[in-house]
Every structure is written in structure tokens, then in C-alpha cells.
Amino acid sequence: MGPMKPGERNIKNLAQKLGLSKATVSKALNGRSDVSPATRQKVMAAAKAMDYRPNRLARALAHGKSDMIGVILSHVRNAFFLEIVGAVNAEAASRGFRLTLDTSNGSVEVEREILRDYIDRRVEGIILVPALAHRGPDSNIRQAAGQVPLIILDNELPRKEVPFVGTDFRLGAYLAAQHLIELGHGCIGYLGGPAWAMGARQRLTGFKQAHTQAGLTVNVRWMSHGEFDEEEARERATQLLTMQPEVTAVVCANDQIGQGTLDAVRALGREVPRDVSIVSFAAGAFFTTLDQKPAAIGRAAAGVLFELMGGGRPQPRTIIAPTLVVRNSTAAPRTGRARLR
Numbered sequence: 078m079g080p081m082k083p084g085e086r087n088i089k090n091l092a093q094k095l096g097l098s099k100a101t102v103s104k105a106l107n108g109r110s111d112v113s114p115a116t117r118q119k120v121m122a123a124a125k126a127m128d129y130r131p132n133r134l135a136r137a138l139a140h141g142k143s144d145m146i147g148v149i150l151s152h153v154r155n156a157f158f159l160e161i162v163g164a165v166n167a168e169a170a171s172r173g174f175r176l177t178l179d180t181s182n183g184s185v186e187v188e189r190e191i192l193r194d195y196i197d198r199r200v201e202g203i204i205l206v207p208a209l210a211h212r213g214p215d216s217n218i219r220q221a222a223g224q225v226p227l228i229i230l231d232n233e234l235p236r237k238e239v240p241f242v243g244t245d246f247r248l249g250a251y252l253a254a255q256h257l258i259e260l261g262h263g264c265i266g267y268l269g270g271p272a273w274a275m276g277a278r279q280r281l282t283g284f285k286q287a288h289t290q291a292g293l294t295v296n297v298r299w300m301s302h303g304e305f306d307e308e309e310a311r312e313r314a315t316q317l318l319t320m321q322p323e324v325t326a327v328v329c330a331n332d333q334i335g336q337g338t339l340d341a342v343r344a345l346g347r348e349v350p351r352d353v354s355i356v357s358f359a360a361g362a363f364f365t366t367l368d369q370k371p372a373a374i375g376r377a378a379a380g381v382l383f384e385l386m387g388g389g390r391p392q393p394r395t396i397i398a399p400t401l402v403v404r405n406s407t408a409a410p411r412t413g414r415a416r417l418r
Contacts, residue, residue, distance in 0.1 A: 147195040147203045150180045157359045164375025183208045192221040202382045203227040226385040233275040242378040242395045246276045249367040249399040250283035253356040257326045258291045260409045266317050266327040268334050272302040310337025325410040329357040350408035365407040367399040
């Protein structure tokens with residue numbers, strides 16, 4: 078028997094070629110115990126020789142089981158989320174599941190459409206990074222969570238009805254500011270994400286706590302909130318460093334803000350870290366950064382989701398502690414620009 082042509086790869090033709098009923102072939106392919114080992118072996122060998130693959134959608138509709146996990150990202154602009162997805166995929170594959178991946182591009186409406194599509198396709202679990210446009214609880218997420226096991230990743234929403242897995246942003250910003258303070262910086266800027274986002278508020282809390290612990294005052298003129306966007310961050314950093322020249326260091330809420338800040342410093346004719354030190358969350362090899370451990374987050378997310386899929390009741394929040402990684406973007410301030418008390 079040779080491989081079937083694409084249009085012939087269906088269970089009906091496979092059964093005809095074997096001289097068996099469709100029901101028997103279906104049972105054999107699905108590992109049913111009421112098919113003899115010899116028949117099952119015959120069917121599986123023929124299916125492999127003919128390059129037959131079962132229609133996953135048809136199987137999902139018929140049995141309510143797709144062996145698929147849906148992952149919805151808000152964007153794919155950095156390696157952080159891709160590493161998370163890689164870890165989720167490895168965990169899923171070890172349990173016989175495959176991933177389907179989509180991005181909402183930050184749109185709540187696109188996110189809702191993807192959720193509906195996943196439910197229609199009978200995915201067995203969903204990992205969702207909500208669009209940052211969410212400013213509060215979302216009924217569509219709650220409804221989806223009522224139909225299929227669903228967890229939230231990275232961008233925590235105000236209500237705790239859905240399990241959440243993410244970073245300890247408060248600790249991360251605390252470690253970033255503490256590092257700069259220990260280097261001798263007293264005028265530290267902060268470029269955060271959207272003020273309404275829980276992660277942004279948690280970062281700001283940690284930033285302030287480090288200052289309070291060190292006996293330093295946080296100057297509101299040195300702080301701003303905005304989008305997680307490189308171009309906007311470049312503009313914000315330019316304004317901060319131009320209007321507040323006493324600032325010798327900046328804590329950045331993510332890698333895009335970090336890169337925008339670096340570009341702004343260089344465009345102003347200054348150098349990092351000689352003139353301005355930068356610490357950024359999840360940044361590249363040049364930056365002193367907060368390692369958010371994306372692989373650990375991915376493994377934890379998969380574990381929580383599979384626990385939920387198995388009928389368990391996972392803890393509401395699974396938080397991964399970041400660690401500070403000191404690299405080339407931070408140094409002590411130059412003489413005459415030391416810590417202010």
C-alpha cells in the first residue's frame with residue numbers, strides 16, 4: 078500500500094483498503110480495548126504506510142477531546158514570551174498534548190474572538206496573557222473560564238477568579254532600585270508601564286520600598302507611566318534626562334522601555350553607565366536586568382493548567398521570584414553626582 082493522496086486520507090478509505098469496518102478502524106486508532114491486538118497492529122501499520130493522520134477537529138467534535146492546549150499572547154515582541162511558550166510546549170508534549178498559539182496584538186476584541194474559537198475547537202485548556210487594554214475584570218474571560226480550564230499569565234487582573242502565574246514584580250523593582258542605591262545613586266528615575274496595570278503598580282511599590290528602606294525620598298518628577306513601547310519610552314527618557322539632569326540612573330519596567338532609554342541617553346550625547354545607569358526587566362545581554370525566569374514561569378503555568386484540567390484546585394496565585402543579574406549598564410555615579418540624602 079502506498080501513501081494516500083491528500084484528499085484520500087480519511088478513515089473511510091483506510092477501512093476500505095484494509096477490508097474492515099470504519100467502526101473497527103476507529104476503535105483501533107483510538108486504542109479501544111474491544112479490538113484485538115493483531116487488528117490494532119494491522120490498522121496502525123497500514124495507517125503509517127498510507128501516511129494517514131486523524132482529523133483532530135473531527136475527533137474533538139466527536140469525543141470532546143482534542144489533546145490541544147491553546148496559548149494566547151498579547152504580543153510576541155520579545156524573547157521572554159517565546160521562552161515561556163517553549164517551556165509550556167515541552168511540558169504539554171510530555172503529556173501527549175500539542176499547542177496552538179495566537180496573539181491578540183493587545184486588542185481585547187481579538188482576544189475574545191480567539192477565546193471563542195478555541196472553545197469551538199474543543200481545546201482542553203487555555204493559557205492567556207490578557208491584553209493590557211483590560212482595565213478591570215472581563216466577563217468574556219470569566220465566561221471562557223467557565224467552559225474550559227483557563228489560567229492567566231503575566232498580566233494579572235484585579236479579580237482572582239482565574240488562577241494566575243507570573244513574576245514578583247514588586248520584588249524585582251525593589252532589587253533594581255536597591256542595587257542602584259548601593260552603587261551610590263540618589264537621583265533614580267523610574268519609567269513604568271500603564272498606571273492601571275497591576276504589574277505596573279507592583280513595580281512602583283517595590284521601587285518606593287527600596288527608597289524608604291534606604292532613607293531616601295522618591296521624587297515624583299523622576300517617575301512616569303506609559304506604554305510598554307520602545308519609541309514612547311525613548312521620548313519619556315529624553316524628557317526625563319533633559320528636564321531633570323540630576324538623574325543618574327533609571328529603572329525600566331521592561332526590555333522595550335530599557336532599549337528606548339538607552340537610545341535616548343546616547344542621542345543626548347551621554348554614555349551608559351558612565352553618565353546614566355540603567356536597570357531593566359527582562360532585558361538583553363548588555364543590561365543589568367531582572368531575570369524573570371521565563372522557563373520556570375512556563376513550567377509552572379503548564380503545571381497549574383494541567384492540575385486544573387485534572388479537576389484539581391490549584392492555588393490562586395503562583396509567583397516566581399526574579400533575580401538581579403549585574404551586567405554592563407550600571408556603575409557608581411561619577412564624582413560630584415553621588416547619593417543625595
